[in-house]
Amino acid sequence: MTRALTRLTTVEARLFLREPMAVFFAIVLPVGLLLGLGTTIPGFRDADPSLGGQRFVDAPFTAMMVLLSIVTLGLSVLPGTLVIYRERGVLRRLSTTPVRPGALLAAQLLINVVVSVVATTLTLALGHLILGVPLPGSPWAFVAIFVLGTLTMLTIGLLLAAVTPNSRVAQGVGSALMFPLLFLAGMWLPRPLMPEILRRISDFTPTGAFGQGLMDALGGHVPQPLHLAVLAGWALAAGLAAARLFRWE
């Protein structure tokens, strides 16, 4: 059975790499934006007093690009793939073999985690080498918030796959959620510059908590307990709902 699971994961990984759009939005776009905008827009590399004296490319922009990659995987790539598999009867077909369809779900989750690790590593490494972005000040805090945040976003992706009837709806709902969630994370208006009320709302969204946690860890701080609790709460709620609502066919 391990042989089957290994092969299933290998085949799924190859299929992922054959989807140019998934690779582009999850890896190429965030890294490209960081390097492209980071090197060309001059203000991004100047110390900014409104951001506590750090440069915009440092914690805020780097955190947002890490977040962008993981949110894309969670809200678009993972649910898109799973819903298409359900639509086409791939999961149903699998349920007639000795392998449970849950194995395919596990393989998909693993691949998405690996891709988010690759995208994050590339973002941090190339940002460091090319833009001089400091590596995370507290590496373990960064790993912890990365793991918790990725888990939360992928679990929300599972819930999205559970509640959407077909791939068109899944893509539509995914994009409709992605923009407000990225906005609340501070993608276009950094959290330190948000009005108080907006920042309070942002604190309780999965992307707001994840984004601030990443910024804290990159800047050498320990993420705030509130943000860890918010992420854990979303992961738990989405996980339970997905487990209850997910259908194989």
Added chain:
Amino acid sequence: MAIITVDHLRKTYGTRVAVEDVSFSVEEGEVFGIVGRNGAGKTTTVECVAGLRTPTAGTVTVDADLKEQVGVQLQECSLPDKIRVGEALALYASFYSRPADWRALAEEAGLDLRAPFGKLSGGQRQRLSVALALVGSPRVAILDELTTGLDPRARRETWDLVARVRERGVTVLLVTHFMEEVERLCDRVAVISRGRVRAVDTPAGLVARAGGEQRLVFETDEPVDGLRALPEVASVTRNGAEVTVTGTGDLLSAVAAVLPPSRTRGLRMERTTLDDAFLTLTEPTTEPTTEPTSEPVTGPLTGSQEKS
């Protein structure tokens, strides 16, 4: 010894009755057909056999490990577009403890290992689907609407593949609505109509039940009433110049003795085909929209509902 036994199977979805009452048994090594019109309950029946659905009532017994020894080809089940034929076969082979040689299967099915699923023709997809159903060396293969939507050539190629499956001794449960498919492949057939089994027999047996009747059609200007007196003749129908005579035995000689062929035009002889048998067995002869349970089975088949 039956490898599959379906006993008074009933399946409802809410208030909709998909399968009313279906019983049949399949012997090891035979190709057993399930025929019926669209919506007759064929797919629901085999999905219950495959363990994909739970019967509402009745029992389904399969004398084999459902996951390991029953290979399934489902309707409307496909693969990701980018997966290659070889990858899919190797992947599915890895699921089973005693897989078949998947390269040989691909060759037998005439498939290119490197072709991506999304680029396969309908016939190639179906043959891949059959190969995937066989890759675990199953004792039973369930094939649902294998050739629907295929062109005649692709259909024949798929039939050849199934014929070779039978030679391996695999028991095949084949769902279809093509009578030609039944005639070519099936040892026995269950005819299902509106969720009930109307008959279980060999293809030849079904034809015989439907009358095995001959039909003589010709045009003539002569009076034909005299034909009714012949012992071979069952009925004579006249529609203008066209006359239809049905009957048994040496119908042609008997009619020719009374009405010389020189005085008829366009004489042709028709025999009951499996298509006719199927229609007789499944066609409601009264109102086509009566309740499923109140449908009478008429003609030579009344009371011949069979359980084995």
